[in-house]
Structure formats: structure tokens, C-alpha cells
Amino acid sequence: xxxxxxxxxxxxxxxxxxxxxxxxxxxxxxxxxxxxxxxxxxxxxxxxxxxxxxxxxxxxxxxxxxxxxxxxxxxxxxxxxxxxxxxxxxxxxxxxxxxxxxxxxxxxxxxxxxxxxxxxxxxxxxxxxxxxxxxxxxxxxxxxxxxxxxxxxxxxxxxxxxxxxxxxxxxxxxxxxxxxxxxxxxxxxxxxxxxxxxxxxxxxxxxxxxxxxxxxxxxxxxxxxxxxxxxxxxxxxxxxxxxxxxxxxxxxxxxxxxxxxxxxxxxxxxxxxxxxxxxxxxxxxxxxxxxxxxxxxxxxxxxxxxxxxxxxxxxxxxxxxxxxxxxxxxxxxxxxxxxxxxxxxxxxx
Amino acid sequence: xxxxxxxxxxxxxxxxxxxxxxxxxxxxxxxxxxxxxxxxxxxxxxxxxxxxxxxxxxxxxxxxxxxxxxxxxxxxxxxxxxxxxxxxxxxxxxxxxxxxxxxxxxxxxxxxxxxxxxxxxxxxxxxxxxxxxxxxxxxxxxxxxxxxxxxxxxxxxxxxxxxxxxxxxxxxxxxxxxxxxxxxxxxxxxxxxxxxxxxxxxxxxxxxxxxxxxxxxxxxxxxxxxxxxxxxxxxxxxxxxxxxxxxxxxxxxxxxxxxxxxxxxxxxxxxxxxxxxxxxxxxxxxxxxxxxxxxxxxxxxxxxxxxxxxxxxxxxxxxxxxxxxxxxxxxxxxxxxxxxxxxxxxxxx
Numbered sequence: 001x002x003x004x005x006x007x008x009x010x011x012x013x014x015x016x017x018x019x020x021x022x023x024x025x026x027x028x029x030x031x032x033x034x035x036x037x038x039x040x041x042x043x044x045x046x047x048x049x050x051x052x053x054x055x056x057x058x059x060x061x062x063x064x065x066x067x068x069x070x071x072x073x074x075x076x077x078x079x080x081x082x083x084x085x086x087x088x089x090x091x092x093x094x095x096x097x098x099x100x101x102x103x104x105x106x107x108x109x110x111x112x113x114x115x116x117x118x119x120x121x122x123x124x125x126x127x128x129x130x131x132x133x134x135x136x137x138x139x140x141x142x143x144x145x146x147x148x149x150x151x152x153x154x155x156x157x158x159x160x161x162x163x164x165x166x167x168x169x170x171x172x173x174x175x176x177x178x179x180x181x182x183x184x185x186x187x188x189x190x191x192x193x194x195x196x197x198x199x200x201x202x203x204x205x206x207x208x209x210x211x212x213x214x215x216x217x218x219x220x221x222x223x224x225x226x227x228x229x230x231x232x233x234x235x236x237x238x239x240x241x242x243x244x245x246x247x248x249x250x251x252x253x254x255x256x257x258x259x260x261x262x263x264x265x266x267x268x269x270x271x272x273x274x275x276x277x278x279x280x281x282x283x284x285x286x287x288x289x290x291x292x293x294x295x296x297x298x299x300x301x302x303x304x305x306x307x308x309x310x311x312x313x314x315x316x317x318x319x320x321x322x323x324x325x326x327x328x329x330x331x332x333x334x335x336x337x338x339x340x341x342x343x344x345x346x347x348x349x
Numbered sequence: 350x351x352x353x354x355x356x357x358x359x360x361x362x363x364x365x366x367x368x369x370x371x372x373x374x375x376x377x378x379x380x381x382x383x384x385x386x387x388x389x390x391x392x393x394x395x396x397x398x399x400x401x402x403x404x405x406x407x408x409x410x411x412x413x414x415x416x417x418x419x420x421x422x423x424x425x426x427x428x429x430x431x432x433x434x435x436x437x438x439x440x441x442x443x444x445x446x447x448x449x450x451x452x453x454x455x456x457x458x459x460x461x462x463x464x465x466x467x468x469x470x471x472x473x474x475x476x477x478x479x480x481x482x483x484x485x486x487x488x489x490x491x492x493x494x495x496x497x498x499x500x501x502x503x504x505x506x507x508x509x510x511x512x513x514x515x516x517x518x519x520x521x522x523x524x525x526x527x528x529x530x531x532x533x534x535x536x537x538x539x540x541x542x543x544x545x546x547x548x549x550x551x552x553x554x555x556x557x558x559x560x561x562x563x564x565x566x567x568x569x570x571x572x573x574x575x576x577x578x579x580x581x582x583x584x585x586x587x588x589x590x591x592x593x594x595x596x597x598x599x600x601x602x603x604x605x606x607x608x609x610x611x612x613x614x615x616x617x618x619x620x621x622x623x624x625x626x627x628x629x630x631x632x633x634x635x636x637x638x639x640x641x642x643x644x645x646x647x648x649x650x651x652x653x654x655x656x657x658x659x660x661x662x663x664x665x666x667x668x669x670x671x672x673x674x675x676x677x678x679x680x681x682x683x684x685x686x687x688x689x690x691x692x693x694x695x696x697x698x
């Protein structure tokens with residue numbers, strides 16, 4: 001096992017401060033965001049790849065629930081490969097890219113604008129191409145991210161999406177709750193958890209299933225991506241609702257399964273418990289994350305996370321998953337900061 | 350190895366006839382579809398889970414390219430779990446469900462209608478709840494499907510989506526090409542392929558990567574689902590564009606990788622070749638599907654598929670994947686018709 005402190009671990013721990021800085025910056029752009037309301041958008045289109053696509057997943061829930069706007073992801077391929085020309089009048093297009101330099105994402109944002117959309121860019125790099133092309137640039141203040149697996153830029157972008165939706169939806173309660181999220185994240189970082197006990201369950205594993213639903217579905221996909229990047233574990237992240245429609249047939253004894261619940265009172269909580277029960281019955285190695293005692297009782301290792309409103313719970317729920325992926329890499333004697341074949345600015349092939 | 354002919358294998362072979370019957374049925378509904386044009390839709394919303402969701406994936410490409418309408422998938426969870434109320438005026442909502450009885454899908458279609466959408470249902474069961482609730486029901490004529498893994502109902506629904514888009518987009522050339530698809534599919538079914546050679550590459554595998562892009566991205570996800578259902582192989586199906594943004598770090602020697610190309614002249618062909626090259630360099634076990642000699646030269650086993658227009662190529666590209674999943678199950682001494690934990694009508698938990 002490697003014992004070096006990784007850049008990834010350091011950047012995971014920087015998240016509360018990164019989000020505080022990001023929210024402070026966003027407060028200064030509040031009026032610009034409010035002016036977007038004049039457009040009377042009819043829907044939201046999300047444009048992203050990789051970790052940023054898991055921020056888009058989150059947008060698919062927060063916009064309908066908080067703003068009353070349907071929000072869905074569109075594949076950049078319809079723009080850059082197939083050159084389709086749908087009308088996008090009345091559409092708010094949100095492009096998300098940590099580097100702001102992924103050409104495909106910048107090109108798709110420009111394509112959306114040329115078809116009538118109003119464009120917002122969420123990126124961590126001030127002055128990047130994305131910031132120069134969109135109608136409104138929201139620049140996260142995570143600071144330079146050195147590890148290849150994104151962590152603090154992911155949660156900073158999540159917080160930006162939450163701020164954007166809460167401001168457009170004029171939801172002051174949610175904005176207040178969001179401002180307290182860094183404190184909750186800090187308590188999660190300081191918790192004394194059995195990370196090694198959980199990481200051990202991945203010894204020898206070549207695959208795993210990470211399951212959430214709704215607001216926490218993107219968290220599941222993001223944890224799966226971290227496991228792929230840091231540890232070459234070909235993990236699948238998906239909704240428990242999708243699991244029931246086929247993939248559950250691949251539950252086998254010994255398979256590591258992580259179930260993430262946004263809290264025991266959530267409308268999706270029972271579905272998550274049910275998948276956890278099936279995993280346990282099958283003899284899978286079960287890890288659970290969230291604020292749900294009934295779920296916790298099923299698990300070999302449970303990571304309790306203090307309750308947050310479900311709309312912003314992903315900010316805290318992701319943290320144990322990031323720490324777990326980093327620890328799994330260390331146990332596998334891999335450097336989590338520099339996965340094979342990846343670089344920090346990704347160009348789509 | 351099991352030697353019994355499975356229901357799944359029989360149903361795979363019934364696909365050309367199923368699609369011919371479906372297209373004949375749809376021809377009789379042509380005027381009803383044309384009348385939908387009066388609504389002057391501004392976008393398309395797709396509603397599905399499981400295999401049907403891979404028909405929705407296809408819709409995300411064929412509608413923008415052929416009809417000039419943005420088409421994206423919305424999670425049923427925003428309706429049934431979170432009870433969001435976005436306006437859906439001017440939206441064409443297409444719900445897809447083989448059984449027409451998955452409550453969540455029927456409920457989401459009703460929710461869309463109550464918010465102003467016009468609803469179309471694609472299902473294989475005449476008189477099912479979905480057909481009774483939508484504004485226009487398109488019933489595929491695949492006949493009863495007995496194997497749990499969907500095959501002929503999947504391609505019949507794909508053909509229905511293609512017919513719907515080509516009719517709305519008034520694209521007679523595409524309709525003509527679609528009518529020839531069953532003949533091409535029949536030739537694919539009759540090809541003398543090294544299925545055992547390909548299936549052998551999955552011996553001992555607990556995971557795999559299946560990659561496509563654009564029109565063939567849904568085919569990749571569908572093949573991955575068939576491998577999960579029939580053989581408990583936790584395969585990941587995704588776009589080669591998404592692979593480059595992280596998941597490629599999980600390419601390891603020996604990993605089975607399947608690359609699917611819609612043809613050497615496609616705008617996505619080079620990206621698919623590039624991922625195939627990386628898989629080969631890493632020492633993955635590479636299977637390729639499609640009409641691309643350069644791609645074929647990289648593979649341990651290649652399944653050539655006669656060229657079809659890219660918009661309908663998925664109808665033929667899926668066939669080798671279905672046959673492969675069935676053969677992998679046989680090699681693993683599993684009954685592909687009855688995967689553990691699944692039933693033919695799935696209710697979301």
C-alpha cells in the first residue's frame with residue numbers, strides 16, 4: 001500500500017473552502033443571473049462529458065423541481081458529428097467543463113447559441129475559451145486542480161448549478177441551506193470512518209455497482225467514474241430504478257455494491273433500501289452512504305452523512321465516495337493522481 | 350456448454366419478420382402520424398427504462414438529424430418521485446415500454462400529458478395500459494416475446510422510432526431504406542460467423558466495455574445490458590466520446606472490449622477506431638462490429654455487417670451483439686431466457 005498523501009486527497013479536503021469561495025463569487029453575479037429570468041425559458045439543455053456530465057445529471061433534477069423547467073442532457077455528437085440544426089429558441093443551454101477548453105463542449109455551446117439558445121458556461125478556468133463564448137460565464141473558485149480525477153471542481157460546479165437554479169427559482173430557503181453546505185462537508189471530512197474496511201471490499205474486484213436515484217443518481221455515476229480513474233475498477237454507476245430493469249441480473253456473490261441514499265424521508269429512499277436488500281441477499285459486499293439507519297443495518301460498512309436538504313445532499317454524499325476511491329487506489333498500490341491514458345484537459349477523440 | 354436452442358435465439362431470428370409486420374402496421378397509421386405535424390412541436394421528450402431506454406437513446410439522434418427537433422430523455426423520477434411540474438406545452442412526449450404495463454412509464458406519460466405534452470406510446474402489447482392513455486399508440490408487431498432479455502421487441506421499437514421520425518420529417522428516402530432493413534438483417538442472421546471465437550474472449554470475465562457513438566451508442570448500451578442479463582457480466586455500454594473522458598483508465602489487459610461502427614464513412618468512425626487502437630495497445634480482447642476494414646484489422650474477432658444508412662444501421666448492428674450475448678450465456682452454462690431476479694414486466698421499485 002502507498003502511504004504518500006495524494007494530491008487527490010488534498011483536493012478532496014479543500015472542497016468546503018472551494019465552495020465557500022465559489023458561493024461568494026456567485027453572490028456578486030446574482031443580478032446577472034436574475035436578468036436571465038427575462039428570457040422566460042421553456043427548457044434547459046445541459047452539455048457536458050465526464051465528471052461534468054454528472055453535474056449535468058444533477059441539473060436534470062434541480063431545474064424541474066426548483067425552477068419548474070424541464071432540464072435534459074443533449075449529446076454533443078448531434079452538434080459536432082451530425083451537424084443537426086434544431087431550433088433552440090427559448091432554451092437555456094448550460095455547458096459545463098472544468099478546463100473550459102474541451103473543444104467539443106465549446107463548439108456545442110456555440111452551436112446552441114447559433115440556434116437561438118441563451119448560453120451559460122460553468123468552468124473552473126477564468127478566461128478559458130468557454131468563458132469567452134457564452135452569454136454568461138460562472139467561474140468556480142476551486143483553485144487549480146492538479147490531480148487528474150476531478151473532485152473539488154466537481155462539487156464547486158454542483159454548488160454553482162444549485163445557486164443558479166435557486167436564484168432563477170427565487171428560492172431563498174435553498175440558498176440559505178446551500179450556504180451551510182460547506183460546514184456539513186467539513187464534518188464529513190473529519191468523521192472517523194472505516195475507510196480501509198470499505199476499501200478492502202474492493203480487493204481483487206474488476207467491477208462494482210454504485211447505485212443512487214434522482215438527485216443522488218449523478219453521485220453514483222461520479223463515484224463509479226472515480227473508481228475507474230483511480231483504480232481501473234470498471235464500476236457501473238446508475239439509478240436503482242434502472243437497476244431493476246435488467247442490470248440487477250449481474251448481482252453475483254462478492255460483487256462490491258455501494259448504495260447512496262439522500263436520506264430516510266426521501267421519496268427514493270425505499271427503492272434504494274430494496275436494492276440494498278437484494279444485494280445483501282445475493283451475497284454482494286455492501287457499502288452504504290447516507291442518513292438512513294435501516295439502510296445502514298444492511299451494510300458491511302456504512303458511511304453516515306448528516307442530513308442536508310435532498311436538493312443539495314449530493315455535495316456531502318459524494319465525499320465518502322471520493323475518499324473511498326482514493327483509498328482503494330492506495331490499497332492497489334496505484335497513484336490516484338495520474339491514471340493511465342488520461343490528462344487534465346480532455347479532447348474528445 | 351448448454352446445447353438447447355434458447356427462446357432468445359429463436360426470437361433473435363424472428364426479427365426481420367417482426368419488423369416487416371411492424372412496418373406494415375405503421376403504414377396504416379401514416380396519416381395519424383402526419384397529423385401530429387400540426388402541433389408544430391418545439392422538442393421531443395423520451396420516457397423509458399431498460400432496453401426501451403436504448404430505443405430512447407436512438408431517438409436522441411434520429412429526431413434532431415431527420416426532423417430538426419431536439420430530442421432528449423427525461424428521468425421518470427422527476428414525475429413519479431419528485432412530482433415536478435414543468436410546462437410541457439409544445440413537447441412531443443414518447444413513452445416506450447415493451448409490456449405497456451410498467452406503471453412508472455404509464456404514470457410519467459400521463460404526467461407529461463397533464464402538463465401540456467402530446468403523447469405517443471410505443472409498446473408491443475395491444476390494449477395495454479400505455480395504449481389506453483396516450484394520444485397516439487404505435488403497437489409493434491413482434492409477437493409475444495417469451496425470453497426475458499428483449500430482442501425482437503427492441504428492434505421493432507427502433508424501427509417504429511425510425512418510421513415515426515422519417516414520416517414526421519417527410520423523408521421518403523429514409524422510409525425506403527427502412528423497408529429494406531429486414532433483408533439486410535436476414536443476411537446478418539445467416540452469416541457464418543465465429544461466434545464461439547468471440548464468446549470465448551468472455552470466459553472468466555466479470556466485466557466488459559461495449560463502445561459505440563451517436564446512432565450506435567444505444568446499440569452499445571443494449572449489448573452491455575444483454576451481457577448483464579444473460580451472463581451476469583457487468584458490462585458497461587457507452588459512447589467512445591465519453592470513454593475518453595475518464596473510463597478509458599479502466600482498460601486493462603484481458604478486458605473484453607467490443608467496438609461498434611456504423612460504417613467507415615460515418616463522422617464518428619475515426620473516434621471508434623481510435624478507441625479500438627487503444628484497446629488493442631493495452632492488450633484488451635477486442636471484438637468489432639460494422640462495415641470498416643481498418644477497424645476489423647485491429648480485432649481478434651470481427652463481425653462484418655453490410656452497410657446501411659447510418660440512421661437505421663442500429664437495426665443490423667445489434668444482431669451480432671444479441672447473438673454474442675446468447676452464446677456467452679451458453680458457454681457459461683446459463684439459461685439466457687430466464688436471468689436471475691428479472692421478470693418480463695418490470696415494475697420500478
